């Protein structure tokens with residue numbers, strides 16, 4: 001009886017936790033591989049963090065003029081938070097053909 005009660009409370013607690021989670025800021029991962037951002041276009045919400053994971057043997061950047069300029073060393077990751085809503089096109093300063101886009105919702 002006592003155990004059953006505690007089990008039920010646990011489920012209620014889990015339900016409360018899950019109802020809160022969607023409003024928490026998320027971390028969205030973009031892989032850099034063979035001089036490409038994958039996926040090239042990502043959807044985020046203001047407050048989210050974007051993390052780039054560089055699998056290449058050379059350094060890259062994720063650069064959006066006036067917004068951010070993140071250097072990602074070989075086999076490392078680096079991140080930045082996006083605070084403003086709107087679409088952001090970014091590129092790599094070392095390889096300008098590398099292009100990506102963030103679509104940031106309010």
Ligand SMILES: [Cu+2]
Pocket residue numbers: 035059060061092093094095098
């Ligand atoms: Cu690059």
